[in-house]
Amino acid sequence: MKAAEKIQMYLKVLKLQQIAEVYPDEAEKAAKAKRSYQDFLLRLLEQQVNARIEGSINRQIRSAGFPAIKHLEEFDFSFQPKLDEKLLRELAGLQFLNESKNILFLGPPGVGKTHLAIALGLKACQARKRVLFYTAEALTQMLAADDITGNLQKRLVSLSRIDLLVIDELGYLELSQKTATLFFQLISKRYERGSIIITSNKPFEEWGVIFQDDVVAAAILDRLLHHSYTFYIQGNSYRMKNIRPK
Incomplete structure (x- = not known):
């Protein structure tokens, strides 16, 4: 040879x-x-x-588990001029992960909330951080199934150890009292241990409706907002901007 x-x-x-x-x-x-x-x-x-x-x-x-790959550099800030572009680019530096701070994107459908959440999650992956992306529905269904099979605590511990948890579309569907309680347990488990990014179409004052319990909603918000950045995104839908009426 x-x-x-x-x-x-x-x-x-x-x-x-x-x-x-x-x-x-x-x-x-x-x-x-x-x-x-x-x-x-x-x-x-x-x-x-x-x-x-x-x-x-x-x-x-x-x-x-991102549903698509979205980059911050692709986001059209000119379409959302009131959005704090400077702060978002600073957050892309990922210092918020080191401080276990949360990020919440609120606004109507189509304004770019999921795009921004994925983009920051992608930045974290590129920095070799552990990231998981779920819709709120998929996440709560998973927790409910784990609760039935006796694996809930194992799952909560696992989710508390990742660097960034992204929860998309909170508020599109109301949670049952049981799944609302499970969601609260997750938020409590990650409190001051790891960052969470949440997108929601509902303002905070309507979260009591999402969780069917004002007390649970207040407890969740208390933990999420203690160390956090909140972006209120208004305006028209990106997905509708190129559609012309016939």
């Missing part, structure tokens, strides 16, 4: 796939440029490390 073949075999055994892919070209370039062995090895290792980081980020993005 030739030396080049042995190198490829050993790289695959060591699971250094990226080096295995670039080694022949890098070896040829190094020989032509008369690079040192140290420089040649450094270039190979840099590409392997970068590939692993990229792979880790891509896996995190997939496991987060």
